[in-house]
Amino acid sequence: MTTEPRAWEGVLAHIEARLVDGRLRLGDHLPAERTLATDLGVARSSVREAIRVLEAMGLVRTQTGSGPSSGARIVARPDGGMQSLMRLQVAASGFPVADVVRTRLLLETAVAVDLAERSADVDLSDAERLLAAMDDPALSPAEFLALDANFHLALAEASGNTVVAAMMSGLRTSIEGYVLAGADRIPDWPAMVDRLRAEHRAVLDAIVAADVDGARTRIHDHISGYYRDASPADPSATPVHHESR
Known part of the structure; x- marks a missing residue:
């Protein structure tokens, strides 16, 4: 039948x-x-x-x-089974936000360095389109932050490392969740949006300019800065530190 x-x-x-x-x-x-x-x-x-x-x-x-x-x-493109399975694992396990942030720092600083080292040979058009989409003043915080999460995913995909891209895609829901929850704790959201736009552009500019150290520092400061400013005032929270190189 x-x-x-x-x-x-x-x-x-x-x-x-x-x-x-x-x-x-x-x-x-x-x-x-x-x-x-x-x-x-x-x-x-x-x-x-x-x-x-x-x-x-x-x-x-x-x-x-x-x-x-x-x-x-x-706010995202279709992806494969590995990403879907990882998203389910993230949703089921409820990973601590600090662990997600540390993982982002490990993955995304490596991605930014790799892209800057190969800047002449990588396609950053998806990241550019997402930056343009985030310039829309009518975006709600949820829409802006969904596009923000996908900007970071687009950089991982541009690196050509399918494992890193799959991990970033799997973490996207968790990333989007904590950044959206943190938006309510930002006293001046429009100013934060302006700051995030500028930081995204600075990351991409450093990559295009093949500025390896600049790309590493800017992506690290961007991720850890938002986490610091949008985290709840919890003295037991573990801060994210910039490791010396």
Whole structure:
């Protein structure tokens, strides 16, 4: 006996195909529910179900309302099984934030150094597109920080090290979770956004300039600085230190 695919699965396949072939890019909004339903000949409920699945997979972030930030925005690209398994492990284990930050520092300083050493031969176009998407003043904190997490993932992917990229992808949900929780503890969020944008650009500029030491220092200070400023006032929290080299 054959089973006909459910309508929402067709919507899901349609959206994923356009993510893979580049017709939908990081930072783009999905077409409106009504438009997708009409184009694909399905009910709007099927479109909503597909978007819920994409949101659960971490590919889109939705926001209600009627302004420019409303609807579903692309915040990640489809990835493979290893990343998915690691995300499940992170979700199940609830790794301590300090451990996640230390792991980020180990992985991302290595990535930044590697990219700076090979700056003439690496493709940073995804990272550039994410920086441009983060310049949108209508972004909510959740949308901005989802794109922020994917900027860091794009650098790992640009390195060509599939193991590091898979680890970063697996940690993305945990990273996004702690940075979003910390946003509520930032007294001046617009100023923090300006600072994060400048720090992202400084990291990328150092990589493009083949400034190995600058890339290492800037990515380290960027990650540890946000962790320091957005962490709860808990005297038992373990600080992140800059190791001397």
